[in-house]
Amino acid sequence: MSETVSFFFSPEWPVLYLDNHLLALYKPAGLLVQGDxxxxxxxxxxxxxxxxxxxxxxGRVFLGMVHRLxxxxxxxxxxxxxxxxxxxxxxxxxxxxxAKTYLAVVEGRPPEGRGRLTNFIETGVKHNRIVSQSxxxxxxxxxxxxxxxxxxxxxxxxxxxxxxxxxxIRLQLANIGHPLLGDKxxxxxxxxxxxxxxxxxxxLRIMHPTRKVQMAIQAPLPKGWPWAAEQxxxxxxxxxxxxxxxxxxxxxxxxHSTGL
Numbered sequence: 001m002s003e004t005v006s007f008f009f010s011p012e013w014p015v016l017y018l019d020n021h022l023l024a025l026y027k028p029a030g031l032l033v034q035g036d037x038x039x040x041x042x043x044x045x046x047x048x049x050x051x052x053x054x055x056x057x058x059g060r061v062f063l064g065m066v067h068r069l070x071x072x073x074x075x076x077x078x079x080x081x082x083x084x085x086x087x088x089x090x091x092x093x094x095x096x097x098x099a100k101t102y103l104a105v106v107e108g109r110p111p112e113g114r115g116r117l118t119n120f121i122e123t124g125v126k127h128n129r130i131v132s133q134s135x136x137x138x139x140x141x142x143x144x145x146x147x148x149x150x151x152x153x154x155x156x157x158x159x160x161x162x163x164x165x166x167x168x169i170r171l172q173l174a175n176i177g178h179p180l181l182g183d184k185x186x187x188x189x190x191x192x193x194x195x196x197x198x199x200x201x202x203x204l205r206i207m208h209p210t211r212k213v214q215m216a217i218q219a220p221l222p223k224g225w226p227w228a229a230e231q232x233x234x235x236x237x238x239x240x241x242x243x244x245x246x247x248x249x250x251x252x253x254x255x256h257s258t259g260l
Contacts, residue, residue, distance in 0.1 A: 008050055010247040012237050016076055017217050021085040021209055023047060023063065024217045029074040029196035030241035034065055046248070047079055066090050070167065072182075074239055075102070075201025076219035080209070088209035093164065099205035100161040102169060105198035105226050106178040107188060109147075109155045116144040117172045121165045127185075128167050130175050141165040143172060149227070154181060156227050158202075169199060181226060194240045198226055 008015050008025055017024035025043060027033060032042040048061040063079050064086030080086035092098045119130045120138040131138055142162040149156040155178070159169060167186070173179060174186040180199050182192035192198070203218040222239040238244055 009046070010244060012235070012247065013244055014220065014237060016219060017078075017215075021080065021082050022089075023051070023079045023081055024204070025077055025079070026219050026222075026237050027069055027074060027077045027201075028222070028237065028241040028244055029072050029239055030194065032071055033068045033077055043077060044079070051081070067093060067164065069201055070170075070197075070199075072195060072197045073199045073201060074196070074219075074222055075199075076204055076217055077201070078204055078206070078217065085209040089206060092206060096162065097207070099203075100164070100201070101203045101205075102159040102161060103148075103200045103202050103221075103227075104145075104157045104159055104169065104173065105181040106155050106157060106173055107153060107181060108178045109150050110145070110157070110176070110178055113147045114145065116142065117176065118142045119172055119175060121168060121171060123166065128165070128171060130171055139163075139165055141168045141172060143169060145173075151228075170197070192226075194242060196240055200225065 006015060007013055014026050015023070016026060025047060027043050032040055034044050035042045044063060044065055047063050051057060051061045051063065062083070063081060064083065066078060066080055066086055066089045069075060069077060078089065080089055119141050120132075120134050121141045122129050122131045122135065122138040124137045134140070140163065144160045144162065146158045147155060148158050161169065170180055170183055170186045174183070179187040180197045182188055183197040184191045200221065201219065203216055205214065205216045207213070208215050220233060220236045223236050224239040
């Protein structure tokens with residue numbers, strides 16, 4: 001059963017699911033999932049700090065990362081609190097049995113209300129790219145989309161991700177002439193004010209690693225999400241990390257030592 005913990009450091013930052021094996025969190029746009037060469041703080045680091053504080057744990061805290069979101073993308077991220085859970089969830093992801101649903105605001109309007117995209121994405125170059133034929137550095141990438149709504153020159157899509165390649169959604173939608181709103185890297189007409197892109201990891205459906213029951217974990221739409229008909233509820237988290245960072249400073253002095 002999920003523990004009744006409602007927020008992560010700040011009342012505006014929800015804990016989406018918590019038990020002895022799993023921790024699911026909302027990731028705001030602009031926050032890394034895992035640390036990189038920038039040395040900026042990551043959701044993984046914050047998760048460990050929060051668990052240490054929440055349970056008064058001495059020493060190191062284990063938190064396993066099983067998937068990622070790009071830095072400018074917001075939405076649900078699942079971590080594992082035990083190595084057994086991490087192994088079992090990772091195997092579900094490898095086998096394709098984890099259902100991942102996204103919302104995306106794209107430029108233009110796809111000609112079909114529904115579609116399925118399959119491409120070869122080449123890695124190992126400066127930027128990942130779609131190539132016309134398979135080669136030693138490419139992997140197949142597949143997603144399906146449904147047109148939810150349109151407004152002037154923009155469209156709202158629901159996306160079901162069938163494979164998990166780096167920048168897959170961004171690349172595949174740009175390849176059919178519909179780049180994500182704000183995604184200048186892949187052909188959008190302009191950037192958004194805080195450099196986020198209009199892609200939201202809405203939900204994950206997994207088999208619980210020990211209880212063997214299907215469960216769906218869904219992130220609430222954030223404040224500022226750029227679609228009027230899909231707006232956030234009153235207590236929703238901010239879209240961007242910059243709006244949450246000051247609250248984290250004020251409520252947890254320990255983060256100063258992490259380079260936050």
